[in-house]
Amino acid sequence: MDRANYGNSISGAGLVWKWQRLLWWIFALNLVFAFFATQGMVDRLGPALDHSNASQYFVHGFDVSQMAALASQPDSPLEFQGPAVIHFSIVFMILMLFFTGGILATYVRDERPAPGIFFESCGYYFWRFVRLLIYMLIVFLPIGGLVALASMMYSRIDDRSISPYSAVHFFLAAAIVILFLMIVIRVWFDMAQVIAVAEDEKRMHKALRLAFSLFFRNFFSLLWIYLRAAVVACLIVGLCLYFWMKKLPPEATLVAFLLSQFMLVVWIAARLWQRASESAWYRRHAPVVAQEPAWTPPPVIAPIAMPDPEPYTPPTT
């Protein structure tokens, strides 16, 4: 990769670091939602476990059979809050869709995101990003078809081969191809979002067209910007998982919690790093590519000029 590309990633990392309050807010929101989503289970689990010696099955190790025994109790203290988790995750997704405008505006402008301006940007770009999301879901439809086809072929290969490896190799190959296509689409739409913010482009189909042209003319450099952050995050998360599962004493509950949250922070930071790097890349390349002049800031609603009120004169009697 060229030096300029590293420069984009470094600039992106710098932006994430500089405006790290975005990272911490997203992380806090994610954590709070997860706490709410699991509160019902904890309310039932505490009375069953906190004053019971049997809880030690989970403190000094993790006895799966005792977990099954706990789950089979009539009051189901371990019942997973599936619907709550899904509902909170959907709300989080919608909020992230809302915040993306503010996040990208911050990275593109590289200005301190005062709350008013930040939320104004969030609202200003929200419906454009909703439209982009719809476009993306449409683009993902063929990918869904590909997944179904691959799944069908996997079953057929798995069924017809006496060796387990044929199906495994096919699965790995299919997974890599599908993941690659999903990443390509994500980078394309990421760039469309950057254009929508940087150029104040209201027509999302035009932003997508521009992003498509831009992305495929700079395919490897933009892909590498995305992959670099993803690989770094995967490595760190993988190492943390390894440490958590293999090295961490089972009694170290607090450390396990901190480690799990560190993984989340790394993951969110990596996603922001991708967005910031793409924004930095666009700032460097936009004058060459973009047909329209540089972006104009979102309109600030000026106060309506009102005539000075007449001085108050009390009624005379």
Place this chain on the structure above:
Amino acid sequence: MTFRDQLPEVVERTGYKHDFDMVGQWFPKVGVWWKDAWNCHQFHANSEFFADFGTFDVKITVPQNEIVGAGGDLVSSHPNSDGTKTLAYHSEDVHDFSWAASPSFTEKNDSWDGPNGPVAIHILMSPGHMATYPRYLSNLKGTLQLFNDWYGPYAYDRITLIDPPHGGLDAGGMEYPTLITAGTAWDMPKGLLAPEGVTEHEFGHQYWYGMVATNEFEEAWLDEGINSYTEVKVMDALYGKNTSTMAWSFAQMGEHGQQRAGYLGSDDSDAIAQFAWKYRNSNSYGAITYGKTATMLATLEQVIGEDTLRQAIHTYFMRYRFTHPTGTDFIKTIEEVSGKDLKWYFDQAVYGTNVFDYEIDDAHSDPLKWWDTSMAHPKPADGIYRTYVTVRRKGDFIFPVDLEVKFDDGTTATEHWDGKDRWFRYQYDRKAQIVSAEIDPQTQLYLDRNFFNNSYVERGDARATHKFRNLWVFVSEWLSQLLAWLT
């Protein structure tokens, strides 16, 4: 008698998959003349076998490239001019004959020295599974040794283990005289002892079904249940009590726990002593026949002792091998060896559907002179507290239980409650407050459906709750991130 059989694609432990054939349940079996009548049951979804002992001479003609494993001694092998070969097998004192063939097998031979001479171990491995071969072999040898040491000698000179191929796992986990099928996968983790568990279980059937040939249609617990109990004992001895099923650093499971969890997965709708086809459903059949019987026998150790129960099972095996004993024979043998009348236990645990659940209902300490407010804080002047511990029987299973109460001066009170009343309150006046109260402090009453209400610890420990919360929070956060990736 002439018959024709067509193998299905592998289902219910018999059939073909690709070039693999598992030929089990393939010929019309002769009924059993038993209790002055013919005992011939139709096939039921929840039951397997009942047949009489005999001698089998079987000739199998297969393509010459086939590698064959069978439940008999290979007497001869002749190539035929049409590209086939005919293998002749002979087997005595068995009540079934099965065989498997595939040109893709890798054949491995070993042996184990038993008291009656060497036992030939014949293992046929499927493609992609060779990594599991040492695990099968090690388990088979360990199981042979422990069964021989504990329950009695293995009567045959051979054992064949068939490893079903990828896609043919429906043929796995099955027992036939001197031939068993196991099961593994190309990516079987070392920490998951499934190949070991299935090998032990199916070999155990050489004793409980193979040699002690009980009527599985009518009393399935006598083979699957006793076999699940001996599986617990053997697996725990070979791989550790808490790690004999799952042995990862982040998650563990022992056979005791697995069998008990299997039992708890169903309610007590059916008694252990029940015709196989009369269970409420297949889930109840599995949970009660396998899990509850193993758990019931593990709990019986608390009544008569582990060694006595082992001796009783040994006596049962030696007395009834190559016959068709009943549940009554098994229970009588245990009572005879232990010298105890155990009707009260078996009536509830085997013939009844009684629910076993004892709990600490209440435990607390108060200053004895509670009315004297000047003495209440931080400690009463005379230092005497009155401690109450109330134990309760929530279910209808009556069982004597031990109670251990610990105090903050390091002393312990141990009680033995006959468990007959619905509840009982113990009272202590001591210069100490309660630290904990626990029923069954050694955790030996596995039939108790809820271990979590067996104790009360005054000083709470929320680490387990926090651990669960951490896990679910983590899962929830990642689900959110997955969805947020779309935005």
